[in-house]
Amino acid sequence: MKIGIIMGSIREGRNGEVVGTWVHEIASGRDDAEYELLDIAEFDLPLLAEPTPPSAANPQYENEATRRWSQAIDACDGFVFVTGEYNHGIPGAFKNAFDLLAPEWGNKAVGFVSYGADSGTRAVEHWRGVVINNYLHSTRGQVVLNLFTDFGEQGFAPDERKAKSVGNLLDELVPLAGAIKTLRD
Template sequence: MKVGIIVGSIREGRRGLGVGKWVLERASERREAEFELIDLKEFDVPLLTSRTLPSVANKQYGSENVRRWSAAIDACDAYIFVTPEYNHGLPGAFKNAVDTLGPEWTGKPVGFVSYGSVEGIRAAEQWRQVVVNFSMVDVRAQVSLSNFTEFADDGTPTPRPQREIDLKALLDQLLDAARRAAR
């Protein structure tokens, strides 16, 4: 089983990559699955302008960047979205990248690690409304980090101890959902 830990921010000075690496470090201690960090910024996914709906494109995309993104996402059995909250919502570049694909997401489990001024909770809740369109199973447990209390001055995550417990619960639920989906 392979779980993609997707860093959904592409901004300069972003905190998401550090959060993604923290999640990967903790998740890699588990033996039930392989975990891979997928950094959205590395794919440079263009704006979705294709006339063909991704859901019916049969994974045949016109952009090489989208084809690479598709292959990375399709190779996973489950996902952890590492998402910031921007302006009380989910980040536009990440939403565009998700919308650019279709069947790669269908029916796969997803969990959320969010961060922001109010711990990114609103972004995670908005993601739950989006992923249901792909028949994805979102797990209840989530990790939410405060920009004000859980990052060092240089942007390095400094999660409080409860976050380790939260992440364990998220991983337990996500891996269980992935096993059920594989049956």
């Protein structure tokens, strides 16, 4: 069982990196799955540069970056999306990363860790309606981090309760990903 923890921010000075690293550290202490941190900034993904829609690409892509991304996502059974919130919705670069692929997400599971001025909860509600179009099934649980209370003057400092909520999310995500995997076998 492999879970990809996707850091979905490419912004200069992004908060997503510290949040993604924190989630990965917590997850790496568990023995129920292999957890890999996937940083969309590191993939340098093109913006809608594939001429064939991914649902019809089978999956053959023209860009090397898209091919690398496709292989990384294809190798996972489930995901944690670490998402900020831009203008009450999904950050554009993360949506583009999702839109570039289709079958690679299918019959897998996702849980969300959100952060933002309002804890990113609207972005997660936005995501829930989006991911299902590629047969990606979301957990009920989510982790919410607030820019004012979880990021102090010294930087990112979530309390124990938030760390525990990451564990709760993974407790739900891993069995869900395992159950859904049977649809791909």
